[in-house]
Amino acid sequence: MDRKVDTTRERKFAAFCDYLERIRFNDYVDMTNNPWRLLWVNFIAGAARGVGFAFGGSLLAAFLVYLLSQIAILNLPLISEFIAEIVRLVSKNLEP
Template identity: 35%
Template structure:
């Protein structure tokens, strides 16, 4: 009889650990989200827009910083590098319609 009590207590303890672990993983929220496909699509759409906007803004800032660095290298008038950088800047400005 005592063995059954120990087994039941052990099972109860293991089930409580499992429930706490699943709650920590927020499985219920995930299951609820899967049951509402429209909300899942909307959240993924918003996340995609945010990622795309972040990439565009980040790339623009990096490109502007690189262009400014190239312009400053031109001003230093280092032999060889200055001509190369000037040509790159000229090509970029031509593509942007400034020339």
């Protein structure tokens, strides 16, 4: 009985060690032990997220402007009036 439990534990431990090697846990520990490297990696990741957010937001805004302009061209009564009101408000705020 004890021998069977020991082999089961050994197999589970070996599987756990393989898992840690696959996810490169050692690299993670090395990175956390070097605060400057950790700071640099997080800075680069944050900059990439910021650029991606700005790029994605710009694409989304451009798509929405294009979609609204196409709806305005169709001259749908309710939606066109709403868009025209927005344009009037923006124009009014731009006047000195």
